[in-house]
Amino acid sequence: MTVNKRHAAMEENREKLIAAGRAAFAEHGYAGASMDELTAAAGLTRGALYHNFGDKKGLLAAVVHRIDSDMASRAKAIGAAHADPWAGLLAEGAAYIRMALDPEVQRIVLLDGPAILGDPSKWPSQDSCLHATQQAIEELMASGVVKRVDAEAAARLLSGAALNAALYVAASDDPEATLPKTVEAFSALASGLLA
Amino acid sequence: MTVNKRHAAMEENREKLIAAGRAAFAEHGYAGASMDELTAAAGLTRGALYHNFGDKKGLLAAVVHRIDSDMASRAKAIGAAHADPWAGLLAEGAAYIRMALDPEVQRIVLLDGPAILGDPSKWPSQDSCLHATQQAIEELMASGVVKRVDAEAAARLLSGAALNAALYVAASDDPEATLPKTVEAFSALASGLLA
DNA sequence: TCAAATCGCATACGATATGTATGTCAATGG
C-alpha cells in the first residue's frame, strides 16, 4: 500500500533542488550559478538534477513557475480585498511593482526568465500574473468601466509597464523616494483605459 | 602627417567585431554566442576582442549602444515629423513597438541587454530611447498638455509598456493581427497621461 | 634614415562548467 516511498523521496528532493536553485539563481544569476555548488548545497549531485529537470533550463523553468505562482496568489488576494473593481486593479498593479522590488523576483523572473525561457506569455506556467490581470480587465470591460480594447494586449501593456517600472525603481539611486512617484504615474497611465 | 595608420586599422577592426557580435548575439543569444566563432567570422581572433572590449560583456555593451543609437535617431525623426507634439509622442511609441519587432532588437536590447548589463537606465549609453521619450514628455508637461507627474517615471512606464508589448506581439501566433490591436491599446493607455 | 620602443593582435594555457554515459544500490512487486 504505502504510497510509494520512492515517489515521496523524489518529491522531497525536487523541493530541495528548487529551493537551492531559487537561492543560487537569485544570488549569482542564471549564468553564474554553478550546478555543482547548487546541488551540493541541497545535499545532492548533478545526477539528481539532470534526472529530475532535464537540464539547467529545466530547473530555471521550475523555479520561475514557483515564484510566479506565489506572486499571482498574493496579487489576487490584494485585488480581491478592494470592493471597487477598478481600485482593485490599480492596487494589483501597485502590488506587482512592489513585489518586483524583491531582488529575487527581478533577477529570476524579470531578467533571466525572459532571456532564457523566452517571452512570458509563452511560458508553460502561462504567467499567472498576466492571466490574472487580463481577467480583471475583462470583467471591468464587461461592466463598462473600461474602454473596449483588446483585453490581452491591455493586460500585457499594463503588466509590462508595472514590472518594467519596478526594475527602474530598484535601480534608481533612492528607491524609497522613486517608488511613490512611479506608482502615481502608473495610476495616471492606467486611467487611460477608463471609458 | 597621415593620421595614424594603426588607429585607423583599429577602428576598422572594432567595426568588424561589433558587426560580427551583432549578428552572433542576434542569432544565438548572448550566452550561446561563441567568441571564437564570432571573431573568426570577422577575420580576427579573440585576442583582438579582449584587447578592444575587455571581455564578452564589453562587446555586448558596444553592440547594444550601437543599436540603441540607431533606434533613437529613427524614433526621433518619426516624432519630429508630426506637427502636434502629443501625436508625435504617440507615433514615437508606436515606432518603438514596431522597431522592437525586429528579432535582433528583441534578443540583444530587450532580453540579453538588461539581463547581462543591468537596468537600461544605468547603461553608459543612457538608453537614448528612454531619454528621448522623457524629453518629449517634459515638453508636453510644460505646455500643459499632459498631467504633472514625474517625467522620468512616466517615460519609463511608457517605454516599458511599449517595448514589453513588442515582445508580446512578436511572440504571438499572428503578429500581423496583434500589432494594430496592441498599438490601439497603447494609445488608450497613454491618453491617461493627458491633463 | 635607422634603430629602438610601442602596441595591437595572435597564440598557448589553465580553469571551470555543462551534458552524457555508465555504474550502483535500495525499493518494488510478483
Add this chain to the structure above:
DNA sequence: CCATTGACATACATATCGTATGCGATTTGA
C-alpha cells in the same frame, strides 16, 4: 525471495572564457 526497475552518484568528454606570453608592423626620436 528474487528479478527488475529506476533514482541518483560517478566518471568522462567537450566547449568556452579569461589571461599570460610572444611576435611583428608601425611609429617615434635623433
